[in-house]
């Protein structure tokens with residue numbers, strides 16, 4: 071369970087209010103001064119009305135008191151409206167800033183960060199955790215200040231109007247804190263439990279929706295529903311418990327308030343008898359007490375709210391404090407326009423300590439050469455690519471492009487010259503045109519169409535309902551695998567990188583599309599250094615160099631002919647694929 075109040079964290083959250091202090095200050099001052107004064111003056115006016123106007127049967131004076139009170143009530147109403155309206159606006163601005171900070175920070179985090187966390191949990195932090203700060207930023211902070219000032223004001227007034235009676239009533243406050251202390255703790259824990267369970271539900275939801283195809287394909291819907299139902303009912307139970315505990319808090323306050331009122335009337339009557347107190351003053355006291363418990367009750371709830379917000383902010387700051395593991399050095403150079411000579415120099419790499427994925431790899435590609443990476447699953451092909459894009463840094467060794475260690479240059483200048491076409495092409499929701507433009511944001515419509523034509527994507531795009539303006543949904547579900555591949559080729563061609571990485575799709579595509587893809591590939595590769603994770607023989611055969619990997623080591627290296635002659639692993643792979651194809655077809 072989480073620790074209690076943390077002032078450092080509160081201060082850090084408070085920093086998000088800082089840009090708005092000029093707007094906040096008048097709101098706080100106006101509500102604090104006018105709101106508190108009007109609230110505190112009313113009971114006193116009531117006492118004067120009773121003790122002076124009514125006692126002396128002075129109708130005119132009574133009207134004056136009554137209209138002053140009316141004026142104060144109206145003032146209170148106006149002040150409250152002003153506060154709610156503007157504080158909400160500022161609160162929303164702060165949440166906007168926080169969401170922006172979190173999202174832009176996450177955009178720049180390294181792959182290692184995402185390796186460790188499911189997408190759902192990242193999602194929950196940007197949505198739920200930021201939202202749970204809403205109450206704090208919209209009302210919490212300001213109300214807290216106002217309530218504290220009001221309480222202080224009431225205590226001063228009670229003691230100065232009648233010290234003995236005031237003191238007798240105020241001593242009930244510690245009583246309430248003692249009685250409610252352990253309950254408060256249990257309430258806090260209960261709400262933390264609720265949040266934890268809700269967060270689990272949200273993570274599971276995100277994962278289920280992303281994986282719905284697999285769930286349905288394996289007819290696991292019932293199991294999935296059951297799993298969700300269990301989580302849901304555990305969450306409901308924990309909510310019921312927290313809510314029941316919360317509700318028992320109210321009666322404790324009411325009980326203490328009742329004790330206070332009993333003391334007031336019993337002791338008050340006593341003081342009236344001994345002429346130390348007038349009736350009007352007793353009524354004023356009763357009113358002040360009413361106003362006294364209200365902020366105390368709110369402060370109690372506020373404390374819980376603060377702890378919830380604190381737990382959320384702790385999670386948010388944990389993300390914000392996360393540094394990209396792949397960072398730029400102090401003064402990185404800009405990688406100049408490259409020719410495309412790539413060298414892996416004795417690379418050792420591990421994702422997890424003690425489990426090397428690459429065990430001392432040296433590999434060279436001259437500008438314009440095409441390199442095919444082959445090997446069994448898990449042999450390290452994708453890892454080589456990940457290092458070339460600098461998604462991770464090697465544990466030992468260097469990756470050099472045109473002689474520059476890629477750790478010495480800015481990520482921007484590196485990645486803008488190294489293009490990547492992934493096996494699972496990611497299509498963003500938006501138009502087909504926008505998806506191609508992702509390769510180079512300042513490309514003109516003509517350039518986009520030229521790129522699409524060059525990779526033979528133009529034909530199928532023209533046949534879509536709205537051509538280039540057709541909206542494709544997230545992940546491009548309405549497009550076929552081959553079409554998505556062609557779109558990503560167009561995207562890469564538009565970006566025009568000197569070094570191109572291709573992770574060839576494994577899914578079987580019809581022969582016609584396959585031919586188109588091969589043609590498109592030829593266009594795409596002209597004049598570029600390319601690294602291809604190749605699955606199809608046709609692609610492998612044309613490569614300038616084939617590199618065979620096994621368990622993180624390079625086992626063989628050469629052209630198709632050379633390796634076939636060698637009769638080693640590559641030969642075996644080719645044989646196996648031919649056998650498979652001839653048996654399948």
Ligand SMILES: Nc1ncnc2c1ncn2[C@@H]1O[C@H](COP(=O)(O)OP(=O)(O)OP(=O)(O)O)[C@@H](O)[C@H]1O
Nearest residue numbers: 185421422427445446447448449450451452453454
């Ligand atoms: N994000 C990761 N975290 C931990 N281990 C990983 C991660 N990615 C890959 N590995 C491990 O590193 C090794 C090399 O994986 P890599 O993805 O490079 O293989 P691959 O040759 O590309 O395989 P495939 O053909 O199946 O894509 C494997 O043992 C794999 O389990």
